[in-house]
Amino acid sequence: MDSLDPVILARIQFAANITFHILFPTISIAMGWVLLYFKTRFNRSGDEAWMDAYGFWVKIFALTFALGVVSGITMSFQFGTNWPGFMQHVGNVAGPLLAYEVLTAFFLEATFLGIMLFGRAKVSNRVHTLATFLVAFGTTMSAFWIIVLNSWMQTPAGVEVIAGKVHVQSWLAVIFNPSMPYRLTHMLLASGLTVAFLVAGVSAYRWLRGDRAAAVAHTLKTGVSLAALLIPLQVLVGDMHGLNTFQHQPAKLAAMEGVWHTERGAPLLLFALPDEATQSNRFEVGIPKLASLIITHDLNGEIRGLNEFPNAHPPVAKVFWSFRVMVGVGMLMLAVSWLAWWQLRRGALAPWLQRGLVAMTFSGWVATVAGWYVTEIGRQPWLVTGILRTADAASSVGSGMILSTLLMYLLLYAVLLASYVSVVFYLARKAAPAANPEGVQP
């Protein structure tokens, strides 16, 4: 049966795990810095409300971190079980980068996490602040190394290929490969935005339920301001990342924009149903010439179409729609965060906007996962662009084995995700002041 092809199953299983995994680092990377910010505000001002904010959010951080660790352990096994060809062909690059991630990041964050969470009474305030810093630094280092490797897989550089195996010529060129600076910045900003909306959403939820603690006001303002500050930067960096993709991975860009045949003055498609069979889009709705203008900065600029990459372009509809989901959520973030920032400046948030922020609590996840689908599916059929095809790296583990473990993982992830989201809101309800134990609205 075609649908039980082991390569497809191995990809679905890996995609399921990595999708589940990325949700949690996306929060913990920026949350570490936000906690350091709360701690620093407390150190400077002595305002206990900042420490209350720290105390509340560090619990969510601990939960998030645990989910990230356990889903990350799964990844370290699946690299080998699902993709044995990966290390065989590109191990000279991937091996050291992964080893550096474990050595310089994982131990740092995991070890100082214990002190950060439970050590406040055991160490001086200074050491506790330092532990918070080291955890935040560790999560960011881990993002750095893994994004270096991912970017190298997208836009390999600094190596020569001898008999199907890569050999490093320049580590600087490997690390600072063409897409790395853009992807890293894009991801760190995505993490910042995810946390900004999480903090704003949960704070708005507490506010709506009548929790008027000073810490809630502080974190609501922090979340909204951070979101309003980061979103324009993200739009700018996203645009630069797109230009970089146009230059280095034109097939991915053609799929993102739904350009089947090389054309000048390409429209920006708002809606279309890309059809692989007829190599065209159905029900196109677009703004004339806008795609060319955005990507080439010229109304009549040429965009290379998918026709130039026969048998070597990604599945179009998945990339096309993931891209639109990401950009759509981004635009919504822009509108909501600026409106909220403006309203907060003038006084208080309108209740409907508070509810809007609650609804967008986890919007960062949607945008981040959609964005990763664009870049990862967009790289297909390559695992390492131009060097190694995905199919050539897959394992020979039987499909029955992969299918049964896949079902187990999917079930487990569904339960854990539901538990995580419900516990985040439960903690928010529980944090309400004692005078209002049930959290009932006044």
Next chain:
Amino acid sequence: MNAELWLPVIFAGLMALSMLIYVVLDGYDLGVGVLLPLGNDEERDAMIASIGPFWDANETWLVLGVGLLLVAFPMAHGIILGELYLPVAIMLLGLILRGVAFDFRVKAQAHHQPAWNLAFAAGSLLAALSQGVMLGRYLTGFAPGAGAWGFALLTGLGLTAAYVLLGAGWLIMKSTGHLQQRATRWAQYALAGTALAVLLVSVATPLTSSRIAAKWFVLPDFLLLLPLPLISLALFGLLAASLPRLAARQRAGQDSLCWLPFACTVGIVLLAFWGLAYSVFPEIVIGQLDIWQAASDPEALWVILAGAAVVLPTIIAYTVFAYRVFWGKAGKLSYS
């Protein structure tokens, strides 16, 4: 000396070191997890508090061990983890369950707590059992047949017993009062189980593998190796003799040697590990691959070694620091 010759040896050593540290460190916290259902509500909180600040970092040693296998011996990583696909999946299920249950049990709604406690204990048990089964499968070179699988089940139970012994020893060291006395009793049961398992595995290993038998039972190697089982035996004897005496001292309010059971167990694990490593080296997939055949290119290993030489001592230094911060009896686990 030739780098292609000794780089794989160094990496095999680093990998073995990570796995050993993992078995000791995550061993005690998995053992505490397996013991969790035996405690009452208050004791459960105290048991979890004793491992709270450490378990994240403890599990990172597994990531390093498997990571080193992946980056330094990629061919072996593919073969070993392909063969162990099912027990690995079950172990991951166990590690995921217990890792998240640790946080959920105190953060979720109160009526969900029993379910998360169960997840924590069941996850710990699954992880311990499947790691032992993986060890057994590995030692037989993934041989087919009921005998080889029976051996794997035996190592599964044996490793679980050893983890429980480590866990009980940890609790004796980190707790006081009633919990400490109960942990001393748990340790006595776990000691019997561990001793039996070590004995059976020691007898069965040379019987199931003629290669391993050939390595042990030749002169003069046999005489040089003799101290391993002898010291193990002495440590087992010391544990068996000291546990009842410790219990009596605890009742009298004396606690000066509370670290002894844990230290003895670590010693036993160390010796057993050394014995197994000797049995396997220099092979990495028994009967199929040795470390030189499986190793990555020296160019990759050099880059990793340079980093590890600087970073590993740093990691060990701050791990010691973290353990010192939470030195002594475990208090209540609190964010403030």
